[in-house]
Amino acid sequence: MSNTAASDDEVFKYFHDVKIDHDNIAHYRGLMAKKLLINRCDDCGNWIYPHRPLCPKCLSWNVIPTPVSGKGRLYMYTLIMQSRDPDMPLTEPIQAAAIELAEQPGLRYLSRVVNCPVEVLAHDMPVALTWIEENGRFWPVFQPTGKAHG
Ligand SMILES: [Zn+2]
Known part of the structure; x- marks a missing residue:
């Protein structure tokens, strides 16, 4: 696997048997690079899982896939x-x-x-x-x- 992030097509191909959508593709792109990314609201700091584009706490769309400590x-x-x-x-x-x-x-x-x-x-x-x-x-x-x- 290269150091550059996988393209959408590469993610679809790699996870051909997984339902990839707009809300979870960043998570799966992370898995390809052996990174566990969970969405986090950049406005209030709330972590969001399952994968959603909107923060349920403050209703911000400013949600960023972020590595967790593990x-x-x-x-x-x-x-x-x-x-x-x-x-x-x-x-x-x-x-x-x-x-x-x-x-x-x-x-x-x-x-x-x-x-x-x-x-x-x-x-x-x-x-x-x-x-x-x-x-x-x-x-x-x-x-x-x-x-x-x-
Ligand atoms: Zn929030």
Whole structure:
């Protein structure tokens, strides 16, 4: 991946199976560069997720995709035991999670937890951003902070 930001066409091509629209394209462009960008209101500082172009707090359109620290806590999770493709059974359950990001109470990013045995998963446990590669693409996921060097 080059250092210059991907064009719209490159984002559409890279995430051909994702519904990309005007409101989320900056987020996905960030993922291509391994950056987790969340919209932030440049007028009042409010973080906005899911991706929206308008600040729900002050009604400003001055919303800017901004990198987050990658620190957070496990707000809730569920285990996905079955993949959509019957020919590709999961070897272990996917830990789907809402991560409450450190930037703002209630700012919860939908992701996955990795490098963590299921029995260790716990509400409010501290987690940190890491990246996994799946089918040639990188995705932002979270792992317990004790494994931040892993
Ligand atoms: Zn605002």
